Structures are given as C-alpha cells and as structure tokens.
Amino acid sequence: MSLSSSRDPEIQALLDKQAIQEVLVRYLRGADRADADLIRRCYHPDATEDHGGTYSGTASDYVDMITPNIGKAKVLSHAISNILIELESDSLAFSECYITTFGRCKKDGEYFDTLTLARAFDRFERRNSEWRIAARRMAWEWNHEMPVTENWGRGLIAPDPSVLVRGAKKPLDIIYQR
Template sequence: MAHINTVETMLARQDIHDVMMRYARGIDRGDETLLLSCYWDDAIEVHGPAYEGPAVPYLKGAAQRMKANGTTMQHFVGNMHIDFDGEDRAFVESYILTFARFPKDGEPWDTLTGARSFDRFERRGGEWRIAHRRAIFDWNRDQPSSEGWCMGLFDTSHKNMTMGRKAPDDLSYSRD
C-alpha cells in the first residue's frame, strides 16, 4: 500500500519523532518530568518480564533508579516505522540501541541491547503521546567494563573534561 504524505501526516511524524527523542533524553538523564511528557496518564507499559502495568509508576521508578544509583545509560533511537490508523492513532515501531553500566558482584559491567519499542500513539487535544508500549528484545551483549577513554587520550580529571550527569546537573540543562 502506497503512503502519501500530507502536511498533516508530516507534522504528525515529526511530533511522534519528538516524543521518542524526549523519551531517550528523559530516561538517560533520569528526568521524570520529561519522561512523563511522553505518555498519557492512562498509558500501559509492558517492558518484558521486568514490568507490566500502568506506565506512570514505571516511569517514576525508572527516573528515581537512574538518579539514585548514577547508572550510566544511553538510548539511541534509529529506524522508525509509523503506520497511521486514522487521524488520531498511529502504531510506531522504533529500533533502540541501549548501553547501560550496572554493578555485578561489585564490579562494573556493560550491557548493550538491541531492542524495539512497539507503541500505540494517540493524539488527544492535538498532542501525540504514547498510549501503550511493548518492548521487543532482539539481542544483548554483557561484558566486564573496560573503560579506558580512548586508550588514555581523554583525562577524565582534566578541568575541561565534561562528564555526563543526571538531570538537572547535566550540562545539557544549562544555557551557559
């Protein structure tokens, strides 16, 4: 079936893309407000065996965990397929590459996961947000951390080395 973009669908695609970018930033920075802005209050989250239920408590807990233990995490959103179902609903498949560092037996371990989110977006009052999300896990690689900062090229103690932090302490939240 051929898809013809109209100005309305192009704007909707951009709005949906913006939600996905806010989600990635929100989860990585532990920014609860930003995360909550991506989902409707009655949204459902199915995140594998880790969680199934209302999205709001899941998102609040995730933001708290990210801030509390200083977990290093980055989500990269890649290919997105947006299939509109009428004017106010879209099914969105997004490829997501996630890096995270977690402690295992007192040592840092790195985990790299290839996954996809399968989201039902709804437009309410002119705004697109996630109404239902299911995570799809495709592959994973876990290994002991071997961070060397480009074989020593970058000195993490240098005054000009800006390290990532959680909200609101991350440089991206300042306007300096």
Template sequence: MSLDAPNTTEDLLAKEDIRDVLARYARGIDRADGELLKSCYHADAEEEHGSTYAGPAHPYIDGAVARMKKNPHPMAHYICNTHVERDGDTAFVETYVLTFARFEKDGEPYDTLTGGRLFDKFEKRGGKWKIAHRKMTFDWNRDAPSAEGWCLGVFDPEDPKMNMWGRDGKDLTYTRF
C-alpha cells in the same frame, strides 16, 4: 494509511511530533527525569517492559527513575529507525533502540548493550501525540566487564574541560551554554 501511499502534510507533521516524543523519552530516561518521561505518555498509558513490568506507565516511570538515581553509572538510549503508520489520530510506531548501561556485579562494573524495538500505539489527544501503549521487544544483548579507556587515553575524563554525563542537573541537557 497504506504502506506505499504518499505522505500528506498531516502525516509528516504527525511523524515529526512522534519522533520528538521518542527523542524526549531517550533524553528523559538517561537523565532520570520523571517529569520529562511522563510528558511522553498519556496519563492512562500502559507500559509492557519485558519481564520487569506490565501496567500503568506513570508508576513504571516512578519506579525506573528511583532505580536509576541509585545507580551512579551512565546509561544511554539511542533511537534508530522509526516506522510510523498513521490512521487518523492513532499511529502504530516501531522504533529500533540501542541501550547502553553500566551496572555492578560483585562490586565490579559491567557494561551491557541491548538491541531491541519499541512498539508504540500513539494517540493524538488535545492536539498532542503521546504514547498510549508501549510494548518492548528485546532482540539481542551483550554483557561484558567494563573496560573504559577513553579512546586509549586520548580523552581525560578528569580534565575540567570535559563535559561528562550526569543526572544532577549539571548535564548539558539542562545547563546548555
């Protein structure tokens, strides 16, 4: 597909399917949902995640989910601009991503915000688009002590009417209305 060629209906459907996979990935990683994450990758997919991992994607997911379940703090992945270049049943996809995470250092909470890009090779197999190979590029990072004030006190996270994040199946991702 040339970069300035008009989209065909098949291109548009492929792009929407690919964006759905990317959104499902963000949802799965933030909820530490291994089954949902694995649904984004082909069984033989490869994952290259910076200096932390390079190898088969499904074992990477198993390790990441185990680590996330031990961390009692929130994490959020935001999918931004996505560029898809489709060539038949293969697509090369660049996606900007912002990741927020809270970790503890010396017993104190720290917030980290990272900007990067996902470079994915998607393949359509059996009628489904999934990630066949992923490489991560890290563009920038900002770490700072946590200073959570909930909009200077406008919101009260202890109020039972507040819907707060969770990985335990009580999150609105799973309970809905």
C-alpha cells in the same frame, strides 16, 4: 476548521510523524538524564506499559518504578534507530523503533558494561492537539555484557579524561543549563 485540517495532507503527515519521533527521542533523553517528569510527559495519563516481561501495568507506575534505578546508573545511554511510524487517522498512529542501550552497572560490588537492543511498539494518540504514547510494548532482541575498559581510545580521544565534560543526571547535565 482546525489548522491541521486546512493543511495539505502530506505536509500534515510529515508534521505528525515528526511530532511522534520527538516524543520517542524525548523519552530516551528522560531515561538517560533520570528525568521522570520528562518521561511521564511522553505518555497519556491513562497509558499502559508492557516492558516485555519485566513489567506490565500503568505507564505512571512504570515511571515511578524505574526512576530510582536509572538515577543510580553511573552511565546510561540510549540510541534510537529504525523508526517506522504509521498514521492510521488524524488521532491514531503506531510506531516501531529500535532502542540500543549502553549501561554501566554494578552488581555484587563489581562494575560491568552492558549493551542491549530492544524494540518498542507504541500506539500513539493525539489528544488536545498533542501526540503521546497511549500503550507501549517492548520486545528484547539481544544483550551483551563486558568488563569496564573505558580508556578513551587509548588516550587518542582524551589523553586526560579528567578534563572531559561528562553527561550527568538531572539537574547537572548540560541540557538543563541552557
């Protein structure tokens, strides 16, 4: 008898949903920190990725494709919300979540800020006692671009922004300095 089958089904459902939510959040940490290994561990090795018109194929090839670009982003920040996880069985689940992304990009020599909302639809499978994404599909909701106006609340947040500890890519970010 497995440990999960000896638990109260409602408790096991909560544990499964928490494990899936942690995969979703870990994926976004990997994107923000340009940590390809962390992103890759969110998928099963044979997973597929349909990125809503920008890519369709294996998740592994998708991670290889995006890693150079996310590593170049001066600022990249993802926030996850509206997470809904539906457990179909002890080894199959479906999730929907909203992903809001802020990015500072450069095109034609000019920096601009971009804010985007997308939804991720994932099929999760538990294999070898571990939940990971088996298939992902994305749907794009909206995008807003604006000029760079970073001034830290007109000085109210940080009168001298040069002293701020800033987020960084792997391995320089504080999360890798435990």
